[in-house]
Amino acid sequence: GAPTTPAAVDPDVVDNFAFAFDIDGVLIRGGQPIPEAIEAMKVLNGENEWGIKVPYIFLTNGGGKSEAERCRDLSQQLQIEVSPGQFICGHTPMRELADRYHTVLVVGGEGEKCREVAESYGFRDVITPGDILKANAATAPFRKLTPDEHANSRDLLARGNGSGRLSDVVIEAVFVFADSRDWASDLQIILDVAQSRGGRLETRSATFDEGPPIYFSHNDVVWSTAHQHARLGMGALRRAVETVFEATTGGRGVLRTHAFGKPQVSTFEFAARLLREWRATRHRQQRHGLPPTTTPTAAAAADAAADVPPATVYFVGDTPESDVRGANAMDAVAPNEWYSILVQTGVYQAGTEPRDKPRAVVGTVLDAVRHGLRREM
Ligand code: G3P
Ligand code: MG
Numbered sequence: 001g002a003p004t005t006p007a008a009v010d011p012d013v014v015d016n017f018a019f020a021f022d023i024d025g026v027l028i029r030g031g032q033p034i035p036e037a038i039e040a041m042k043v044l045n046g047e048n049e050w051g052i053k054v055p056y057i058f059l060t061n062g063g064g065k066s067e068a069e070r071c072r073d074l075s076q077q078l079q080i081e082v083s084p085g086q087f088i089c090g091h092t093p094m095r096e097l098a099d100r101y102h103t104v105l106v107v108g109g110e111g112e113k114c115r116e117v118a119e120s121y122g123f124r125d126v127i128t129p130g131d132i133l134k135a136n137a138a139t140a141p142f143r144k145l146t147p148d149e150h151a152n153s154r155d156l157l158a159r160g161n162g163s164g165r166l167s168d169v170v171i172e173a174v175f176v177f178a179d180s181r182d183w184a185s186d187l188q189i190i191l192d193v194a195q196s197r198g199g200r201l202e203t204r205s206a207t208f209d210e211g212p213p214i215y216f217s218h219n220d221v222v223w224s225t226a227h228q229h230a231r232l233g234m235g236a237l238r239r240a241v242e243t244v245f246e247a248t249t250g251g252r253g254v255l256r257t258h259a260f261g262k263p264q265v266s267t268f269e270f271a272a273r274l275l276r277e278w279r280a281t282r283h284r285q286q287r288h289g290l291p292p293t294t295t296p297t298a299a300a301a302a303d304a305a306a307d308v309p310p311a312t313v314y315f316v317g318d319t320p321e322s323d324v325r326g327a328n329a330m331d332a333v334a335p336n337e338w339y340s341i342l343v344q345t346g347v348y349q350a351g352t353e354p355r356d357k358p359r360a361v362v363g364t365v366l367d368a369v370r371h372g373l374r375r376e377m
Helices: 035-044 067-078 092-097 113-120 129-135 147-152 183-194 234-249 265-288 296-307 320-333 365-376
Strands: 017-021 056-059 103-107 125-127 173-176 214-216 257-259 312-317 337-342
Touching: 017 265, 017 365, 035 067, 035 365, 056 265, 092 173, 092 265, 103 113, 103 183, 113 125, 129 147, 129 183, 173 183, 173 234, 183 234, 214 234, 234 257, 265 320, 312 320, 312 365, 320 337, 337 365
Parallel strands: 017 056, 017 312, 103 125, 103 173, 173 214, 214 257, 312 337
Antiparallel strands: none
């Protein structure tokens, strides 16, 4: 076949620093771009006085859609091309648990989306609250499935050649992928599973210490959306689960909950790996674009340069407890600098004292980009 044309070399892309962005409250609010965000992306893509381009990735606690679909939305909202190679959302790390658990309960999100995402991650038997409500409508007395929800929910009673009973289904883990759309019924179902005999639906443990683990894709108690004040998020549901578990078991039980996402350092380490791959891809392109006279040593040097992390990653967020805490914790352990910048367009409001101290507080994401560029150039 015809030789493939090497990707264009882009000598203007800087090597020594990069940006990582939180999304809600920094770039997007209530589904709409924050106006300065579009300009900020233009500045990073070369519309600056030095004519340089700066690599960047996105690290959001949000979710509810596949990474590819979220990137399509973001591309359109910010008028740039966003690739899944530069994007991590709250549930992305859950993919690493697909081999560990066979039958799982997946909670949250719109319609069947989260089931689809879980299956795309490799989870083999994904059950939703809708499936349980379809099999036993009395599970949540005030929740009635819509005709669509009823049609899309799976028939758990049809398992085992139609002889299935709910008590034949054993949930090995619960994954809250995205915000609940019906807290009361989801809370009831999560607690039922947590208080069951080893995850077996419709059973009750005598000791309340044998329920499966419950994984939340993040722990944000509030987040920034269209309302002037921050709205309740998944971290609030987690606290509700913990508090009501305690109340309904008389404090005798054992509940195992875990949260992914920011501020977990592992999430930032995941981001660092992504950034490294993102830059390495570009360096490989550069190497293939090198003139034929390039010595092997120079080519090897180009490869080695790709493996060195940028000296500084500017992390721009709006939630001190997630973004600043996580970036600061990463800064303490990473070989390079993670420089936290807090904006005032989301959860954090001017005039209050953030418990986690950022390296800089600025107005908008555009100010954050300018702050980083000023520090570098
Ligand atoms: O549900 C999403 C929200 O809690 C946070 O999203 O982009 O601010 O990390 P983000
Ligand atoms: Mg945010």
